[in-house]
Amino acid sequence: MSNNPIRRVRAKGDAFSIGFALGKASASGFRERAVKHCSTTRDWNVGVGSERFRVLNERWRGSDYLKTLESAARAAYPRYMREIEGMAAGLEQDFQTVFIWNCMTDLMLPEDVSPAVRDAAGLGCTSIQMPAEGDGPAIIAHNEDGPAEFLGACLWVEVEPDEGPAWSSFMTPGSLPGETFGLNDAGLVQTINHIVPNDQQPGVPRQIICRAILDARGVDEAVEILQRKDRASGYHHNLGEATMRRLVSVEAPASGCVVREVVSPRAHANHLLCREFAVLKQTIIPDSRDRQEAADRMIAEGGLSGGAEAVLFDETSHIYKSQHPDSRTLATSVFALFPDRVEWRVHTAPDERDVLSGTMRVV
Template sequence: MSGNPIRRLRAKGDAFSVGFVIGQATASSFRERVFRENVFVSELNQILNTRWRGSDYLKSLESASRAAYPRYVREIEGIAAGAGQDFETVFLLHCMAELMLPEGVSQAVENSAAAGCTSLLIPAEGDGPAVIAHNEDGEREFLGACLWVEVEPDEGPAWSSFMTPGMLPGQTFGLNEAGLVQTINNIRPNDLKPGVPREIISRAILSAKGLDEAIEILKRKDRASGYHHNLGEAKTGRLVSVEAPASGCVVREVASPRAHANHLLFGEFDGLEQTISVSSRNRQEAADRMIAEGALAEGAEAVLFDETTPIYANGSDQTLATSVFALFPDRVEWRVHAAPDERDTFSGTIRVV
């Protein structure tokens, strides 16, 4: 039996209906894994409720979200209803990055806030595909509680995404039938401001009809915080690395293999204060070294499954899944590994529409 079962879920319909199906599927995990077993989220939820529930600032984040992307707020409403939670509880969790933590939080909360992921961007060579590969890292409590969701929405392209309980898909890794692939890395710059939460921005990209549209979403001036986004487009073979904190957006076309962990790397942000964890720095250095030494000749997994640094997390933070997307002009072939010894838990092909 798998040590990290990942369930496959299918949903279709309008935004609320899709959210409701997702909420129902994660209801028990949401109650047990998020609020009971998960020290980080349990403590954080108490902090969020005490300091931010009903606050004008939270209302401003909700208003900005509804003005920019009402459809994805509607999905959150569906998730809350399906999971048997009130909307504000679920919306608070979607605003964790935007609601600053007070001094004196526990080490468990501080460590988890610093947790992140590792992504690889590998341009095409010859007739081969471009590749985006990714380790999705998170709390150990989420092992066995995550989903691979495949959605046929009433509007926009069909899309698929890995997701953790109770959260909008998009903030992990996913793709759509326009041939757009996205993987996400956490960053921790000190530039928060009122606006649209990054979870909603990431969800919006899953419904983009191409790479240029996705980049325009990330260039919005009304983002409240941000992520690092790895984006690829099948039909053109373009790969871009996008650092998008609230205060700016820098897009790099990728011409040679590169890695990205959980801190800003681009010189344009040298003056922006950020928190860089030891893990992020070590994973970045190790991945860069392995790429330079030719490890990718054995596939992206040769880097992402490294347990010496480790790049593959197996401790208080855990790699929840590893994904590899191969982008051809007419299709994206993808596979998801539950663990190094549990490969190809899911795999498939999306034809570019």
């Protein structure tokens, strides 16, 4: 039996019903592995993800700044806020707890927080993009890294909403889908890499933005969302559009958005690479820099001849994380984009391949 099972969950209906179903499905993982608590809200379990939440919960719960984020999200995307409300009900948590959990990187950490907590978010996720050759597919592949305690607690969710395209996404406990990797039946694929620029501002939380992109009908529509000026923080987005076998790489911190068409194989870890952001202060931890340099080197040396997994399963540079004390590779996804479909597969380990797979036909 796998040490890292990923349960497949289906949901349909209105926004609240979808959120409730996903919250209920991830409730035990959220309680036991994400923000496990005992008798009081201050008695959270040790672990950098939970410790980060504890610190932010104490600092920002009930604050005017948090209310500003909520107001911005409700004004821009009320339907996704209903999903969070439904998720909170399914998780059996109050709304503010779940909203803070989904806003952790939109909220500033106190100056005296430990380096381990401050750097933890930058420890994970590496993506590969490979343009189509001849009649072959374009490829987006991704390592989703996260807290080690999330192993075995994540979901693959397949959703048919009353409005918008059908979509599927990897989901970590308590988090709105979209901020990991996923696709929709318009043929749009998205994978996400965390970045750590110092430019948070009041606005729409970035996980709401990621969820909005799951409803986009193509890359251009997704880029329009990422060009909003009212984003609270941002990610790096790998986007693909099956109908055109088009790939783009988008670095989108709160203060800007740079789009690069992908014309040759490339990798991205957890820091901004575009020269347009050279003057933007950001945190680049050694783990991210090492993974980026190693992936770039392997690509230059022809390492992708054996497929994206040849790079993503490399452990010598911690691109694939199996032993790190705070961060593990929770899943590796590979999306092959054809004009009429996306063929996808998910590995839970180098020796546990294709534990989930399927084909999403373009509608």
